[in-house]
Amino acid sequence: xxxxxTDGHSVDTGTVLLGxxxxxxxxxxxTAVNNVSLNVHxxxxxxxxxxxxxxxxxxxxxxxxxxxxxxxxxxxxxxxxPPKPRLVVRRGMARTFQNIRLFHNMTAxxxxxxxxxxxxxxxxxxxxxxxxxxxxxxxxxxxxxxxLLDFVGLSKAADTxxxxxxxxxxxxxxxxxxxxxxxxxxxxxxxxxxxxxxxxRQAEELIFRIRDLGLAVLVIEHDMRFIxxxxxxxxxxxRGEVLIEGPGEVVQNDPRVIEAYIGSSExxxxxxxPAADExxxxxxxxx
Amino acid sequence: xxxxxxxxVKVRFxxxxxxxxxxGCTLMIASIFMSWSYGHTVxxxxxxxxxxxxxxxxxxxxxxxxVLLLAVPLLGRGRxxxxxxxxxxxxxxxxxxxxxxxxxAVMIASIAIGLxxxxxxxxxxxxxxxxxxxxxxxxxxxxxxxxPNLYRLKSPQWVQILAIVxxxxxxxxxxxxxxxxxxxxxxxxxxxxxVGVVMVLRQFGIFSWLSIAAANNNRVLVTSAFVxxxxxxxxxxxxxxxxxxxxxxxxxxxxxLGLNIVVGLVGLLDLGYIAFxxxxxxxxxxxxxxxxxxIDWVPPFWLTVLIAGTVSSLLGLLIGAPTLRVSGDYxxxxxxxxxxxxxxxxxxxxGNDGPNLTNGSNGISAIPDLNFFGFDFGKxxxxxxxxxxxxxxxxxxxxxxxAIIIVVFMNLNYSRIGRGWVAIREDxxxxxxxxxxxxxxxxxxxxxxxxxxxxxxxxxxxxxVSVTPDQYVFLESAFxxxxxxxxxxxxxxGVLIGATILKLLPEKLxxxxxxxxxxxxxxxxxxxxxxxxxxxxxxxxxxxxxxxxDALAVEIQEEMRAKHVHLNPEPKxxxx
Numbered sequence: 073x074x075x076x077x078t079d080g081h082s083v084d085t086g087t088v089l090l091g092x093x094x095x096x097x098x099x100x101x102x103t104a105v106n107n108v109s110l111n112v113h114x115x116x117x118x119x120x121x122x123x124x125x126x127x128x129x130x131x132x133x134x135x136x137x138x139x140x141x142x143x144x145x146x147x148x149x150x151x152x153x154p155p156k157p158r159l160v161v162r163r164g165m166a167r168t169f170q171n172i173r174l175f176h177n178m179t180a181x182x183x184x185x186x187x188x189x190x191x192x193x194x195x196x197x198x199x200x201x202x203x204x205x206x207x208x209x210x211x212x213x214x215x216x217x218x219x220l221l222d223f224v225g226l227s228k229a230a231d232t233x234x235x236x237x238x239x240x241x242x243x244x245x246x247x248x249x250x251x252x253x254x255x256x257x258x259x260x261x262x263x264x265x266x267x268x269x270x271x272x273r274q275a276e277e278l279i280f281r282i283r284d285l286g287l288a289v290l291v292i293e294h295d296m297r298f299i300x301x302x303x304x305x306x307x308x309x310x311r312g313e314v315l316i317e318g319p320g321e322v323v324q325n326d327p328r329v330i331e332a333y334i335g336s337s338e339x340x341x342x343x344x345x346p347a348a349d350e351x352x353x354x355x356x357x358x359x
Numbered sequence: 360x361x362x363x364x365x366x367x368v369k370v371r372f373x374x375x376x377x378x379x380x381x382x383g384c385t386l387m388i389a390s391i392f393m394s395w396s397y398g399h400t401v402x403x404x405x406x407x408x409x410x411x412x413x414x415x416x417x418x419x420x421x422x423x424x425x426v427l428l429l430a431v432p433l434l435g436r437g438r439x440x441x442x443x444x445x446x447x448x449x450x451x452x453x454x455x456x457x458x459x460x461x462x463x464a465v466m467i468a469s470i471a472i473g474l475x476x477x478x479x480x481x482x483x484x485x486x487x488x489x490x491x492x493x494x495x496x497x498x499x500x501x502x503x504x505x506x507p508n509l510y511r512l513k514s515p516q517w518v519q520i521l522a523i524v525x526x527x528x529x530x531x532x533x534x535x536x537x538x539x540x541x542x543x544x545x546x547x548x549x550x551x552x553x554v555g556v557v558m559v560l561r562q563f564g565i566f567s568w569l570s571i572a573a574a575n576n577n578r579v580l581v582t583s584a585f586v587x588x589x590x591x592x593x594x595x596x597x598x599x600x601x602x603x604x605x606x607x608x609x610x611x612x613x614x615x616l617g618l619n620i621v622v623g624l625v626g627l628l629d630l631g632y633i634a635f636x637x638x639x640x641x642x643x644x645x646x647x648x649x650x651x652x653x654i655d656w657v658p659p660f661w662l663t664v665l666i667a668g669t670v671s672s673l674l675g676l677l678i679g680a681p682t683l684r685v686s687g688d689y690x691x692x693x694x695x696x697x698x699x700x701x702x703x704x705x706x707x708x709x710g711n712d713g714p715n716l717t718n719g720s721n722g723i724s725a726i727p728d729l730n731f732f733g734f735d736f737g738k739x740x741x742x743x744x745x746x747x748x749x750x751x752x753x754x755x756x757x758x759x760x761x762a763i764i765i766v767v768f769m770n771l772n773y774s775r776i777g778r779g780w781v782a783i784r785e786d787x788x789x790x791x792x793x794x795x796x797x798x799x800x801x802x803x804x805x806x807x808x809x810x811x812x813x814x815x816x817x818x819x820x821x822x823x824v825s826v827t828p829d830q831y832v833f834l835e836s837a838f839x840x841x842x843x844x845x846x847x848x849x850x851x852x853g854v855l856i857g858a859t860i861l862k863l864l865p866e867k868l869x870x871x872x873x874x875x876x877x878x879x880x881x882x883x884x885x886x887x888x889x890x891x892x893x894x895x896x897x898x899x900x901x902x903x904x905x906x907x908x909d910a911l912a913v914e915i916q917e918e919m920r921a922k923h924v925h926l927n928p929e930p931k932x933x934x935x
Contacts (some may be wrong), residue, residue: 136792161794173789175782177902177912179919186776186782190794192775196803199774200767206774213775233902233916237907253794 086114089150089257089288090135090165094143097127098133104130106312107144112257113167117279119303119320121296123332127164127291127312129170136160136167138182148257162190166255168246170292176235180226180245183234184217187252217252224248226276239345240271243277251282258282260291264298276302279320300324308332369502376500377429379926380452383497384429387422388492391415392551393483395466401473402466402544406481414548417465419488421459421555423727425494428452445512447504451562456494458555458843463491465551469544477858506914509564516700519572520579525565527583533854535594537600539879543868559709567787567918568722588758593743602750604866606652610755612858615842616764617811617842622840623849623897624772625804626784627683630836631698634831635809637831638674639704639816644723651723660729664795664817671813672806674701679805683798698836722827729756753822760818764811765851765925772849780804781899845886847893854910856894 090112097105105127110116120128133139135146140155147153148163166187175183192213198206221227224244229237243263250258263279264272272295279289279302293299299306300320307317310332316323323329332349369376395405395415404412409417432439432448465486471477493797533553540546560566595601619634639780646666658666682693709719717723728737728749736752771777779800782790791797820826838861846857865875886893892901897913905911 138788138792155791158794158796161792166794167792168793169789172788173792175785175789175901177785178778178781179916182778186778186790186795187793189775189779189782189796194775196771196776196807199776200770202770204847209775230922231916233912233919235902236912236916249793355474 086116088112089114089149090290091147091150092131092135093144093147095131095134095141095146096283097130097139100144104312105134105141105309108309108312108314109144110307110314110317112288112290113269114256115283117283117302117303117307119299120290120309121294121299121306121323121329122290122309122315125308125311126332127263128309130169130312131309132261132292134167136259157194158190161253161255164254164256165259166250166257167183167259168243168250168263169259170265172239172242172246174234174246174249177233180221180234180237180248181214181230183245183249184214184252187249188213190253191254191334220248220251220292221245223251223281225274226354234278240267240274243275245265246268247278247282251287255287257288260289260293262292262294262350263277264293264295296324364500366502369500371446372500373502374433376451376497377433379493380429380456380497380501381426383456383490383492383494384422384459386493387463387487388419388426388823390483390487390490391419393486394481395483396470396474396481397479397488398474401470402548404544405466405483411697414466414545417549418462421455421462421559422490422494422550424556424559425452425455425459428563429498435721444505445509446564447562447805449501449504451504451559452501453495453498454562455555455559456491456498458558459552460488460491460762463487463554464552466548466564467546473544474626478777478933492617512568514572515566516576517763520576522569522572523576523580523622524583527587531587531590531594538604538867540867546867548657551836585758585762587771592747592754593745595751596745599748599750602748602754605824606750606754606757606858606864607662608862609754609761610815610822611839611842612811612855612863613757613761613764613815615839615854615858616761616768616847617808617815618839619843619849619851619892620768620771621804621808622767622843623847623854623900624777624784625780625801627801627804628687629694629805629808629839630691630833630840630841631678631694631696631701632808632812633831633833633835634673634698634810635675636816636819636835637701637826637828638671638809638824639813640820640823640831641717641723641816642667642670642813643817643820644726646721647726647820649726651718651721651725653718653723660731660817664814665856667817668810668813671816672810675806675809679802683801683805695833695836697832698833702828702831705831716830717826720828722825724825724827726821726824728828756818757815757822763781763814767807767811768851776800776803783905787856835865838879841883841895844884845893847895847897847900849897850893850895853893853897855893 088119089113090110092108092110093110095105095110096103102119108127108131110118110120110131120131122128123352130139131328134141135153137153137155137157137160145152148160148165153160153163153165154201175186178186192209194206194209197203204223218227218230221230224247226237226241226244226248229241229245234242237245243265260279264275267275276298279291283289283318291299300323303320305318306323308323308326308329315328315332316326333337361708365530391411392409394408396402397406399406403411403414404410405415428448428451463484466487467477467480470484472479477896537546537549537553540549575928591605592602598619613633614636617635618629621627621629643663646656646658646663678694678697682690705717705722706720707723708714708716710721725935728735730736734740734752736756737749739746739748740752741747772780779790779795779797782793783797783800787797823830842853842861844857845853845860847853861879890896891904898919902912902915904906
């Protein structure tokens with residue numbers, strides 16, 4: 073089933089949604105992302121793969137405004153993105169986190185409603201005096217949040233605290249929260265990490281349904297079967313640089329990709345990979 | 360209080376333990392008919408045989424509760440039915456015994472200290488002490504009960520309403536009664552037994568049931584709370600002493616509620632909050648038409664209130680805009696410094712080094728009393744045959760101010776804004792990445808809290824008659840923060856209770872006020888260790904403090920479900 077949908081869409085190369093050109097991110101002496109250019113078109117699912125420490129999450133952080141790239145620029149719908157996560161969200165780009173960052177002590181519904189913050193206008197005066205706008209908007213956003221929970225399959229968990237949700241549900245809730253920001257492009261950072269095969273299949277199906285809503289998806293993942301099933305195009309990052317970018321089957325069979333993951337007998341640059349892991353973790357903690 | 364006794368021993372000895380506990384409680388009850396003290400100058404008349412004094416009667420409440428808690432489970436699980444599981448019989452009995460012991464100890468200590476030695480304690484006191492010790496020792500042998508889940512108990516609405524009204528009435532007369540104790544020993548004894556009864560009822564699960572009842576009948580709760588608060592001056596028979604304390608408590612509570620928005624809802628540490636109260640007070644004083652006022656314009660009071668609030672919130676914006684970008688400790692340091700800068704500035708705006716606004720350290724005195732449509736706040740009025748004095752007038756005015764503050768607090772909390780604040784508290788980066796304008800929301804809380812403090816300050820200026828810079832020292836900020844933390848961050852009821860405790864105790868207990876810094880410090884340390892979420896816990900706050908406790912998370916989730924306390928869409932109730 074998934075294959076036919078993918079094929080149907082791979083023909084369609086819509087407008088360029090996200091255009092990153094020559095993005096470079098340095099932490100002190102270490103170049104985590106080096107001269108990466110990447111385009112995502114509307115209605116397309118793009119995979120971002122690479123060994124640990126290749127700079128995938130750092131690139132995500134650069135794209136979503138958590139980091140200001142050392143050089144290069146990120147454009148969204150042709151305009152340069154402001155380096156502020158909140159403004160990036162307003163433009164229409166939302167993300168999930170590799171280590172789930174839900175609001176743990178809020179219910180699932182509330183989490184999704186927080187996602188709607190940038191699309192609602194109720195201000196302090198409306199809220200204090202309970203003006204009609206407050207009421208109208210609260211009802212509408214509750215309704216919408218319920219729809220989104222339903223969409224990701226969590227309708228029964230609306231009033232469950234997100235910390236009490238099972239791991240897989242937390243990942244799905246994070247996606248629902250990101251969808252609540254009404255994005256045109258959704259960035260998923262390892263959406264199936266820690267999931268069992270069945271949950272992974274559900275996630276795959278969910279991402280196809282998201283694409284069918286007309287959203288583009290950029291997804292980081294280590295599960296190769298998942299990524300090559302899902303993506304119209306795959307970009308492989310190694311040590312901060314784009315190794316190869318292209319349709320799934322091309323990337324899948326490229327000997328350099330296999331080498332980057334498994335290593336070849338001649339190369340002795342193995343230690344470089346764990347070393348590069350460090351700043352990525354640290355950077356996220358700092359931010 | 361966890362004496363290590365093996366569980367199987369506890370289970371085996373539970374019946375004899377209950378019977379021995381009953382003996383202990385009976386001894387305590389019997390002791391009220393005996394003489395406790397040799398002299399008659401301490402407590403009330405506890406020195407007579409056969410005639411219990413009022414204080415002794417109150418003392419007997421806890422042991423009577425103990426008898427019930429110990430005797431009823433003796434009926435056996437079969438007869439109790441589901442009540443066996445709904446109520447934490449054993450734990451309640453244990454709490455009851457421990458508090459009985461505490462009250463007994465307080466009374467014996469009062470007698471011994473007041474009359475000069477334990478010699479003056481008569482048999483009654485010793486019997487009671489023996490009874491209390493027996494009760495404590497025996498209840499330690501009772502197996503721990505599971506947490507009470509009385510809130511699962513379905514009850515008809517009229518019972519719930521009746522319960523709420525009953526609680527409010529008890530609150531009114533209890534407060535009036537408690538305030539009438541002139542003697543510190545009596546106050547402490549009565550206070551301790553009240554706290555003991557409250558703790559037992561809490562263990563029993565009454566409060567979880569009540570909070571559901573309150574959530575279901577919110578209108579009744581809010582209305583009756585205000586009726587009770589409004590009626591309070593009528594219980595005082597024109598006495599000004601207590602009304603003065605009560606209105607000070609309200610001013611303090613109103614300010615603490617404003618601080619609660621900043622500290623409790625958003626989680627920002629503000630150590631200079633008193634400056635906003637001061638700014639409001641000075642603004643109102645300057646515009647009051649006092650002979651010492653430096654500006655000749657006297658706007659109507661409602662306008663003064665708005666101006667005072669605005670001045671405060673502008674100060675809030677001024678201090679918040681550069682500092683709210685930093686977080687945590689930095690903000691605390693900056694606000695601490697701001698509080699001092701405010702005080703020193705007010706001290707120096709005396710015409711020597713700058714414009715004369717505040718008359719320097721003399722401040723502005725002789726602020727006239729308020730006058731609304733001919734209702735002079737400075738004069739006593741006779742209403743329903745009872746003298747309502749100056750303090751009672753201000754008490755009512757503050758009640759209105761508090762009502763406004765509570766409405767603002769609640770309406771902001773249950774809105775898009777409130778959700779944003781919770782999100783900031785939980786994970787600021789994630790909130791920002793989900794499109795929440797964290798900086799603007801923090802600034803809003805800061806300025807909004809300052810506005811409310813300014814409003815309270817405007818009333819305070821008239822109440823205090825004079826406004827001087829040295830009323831607004833760092834210590835006051837610390838006390839406000841203590842009231843919020845002690846009562847329960849993010850709750851209205853908790854902060855009201857915290858403010859009452861912190862303001863009332865030093866007024867009523869002279870020895871306490873000498874050591875109040877020491878004792879409050881100790882209290883805070885104990886709270887931080889055993890109940891960091893405060894007396895009344897906000898559900899979310901409680902979870903934040905007990906991050907690892909998954910069982911608690913499930914329990915709270917169930918309770919929230921039962922109460923329907925979501926931040927959406929129109930809350931059916933306000934969870935005070």
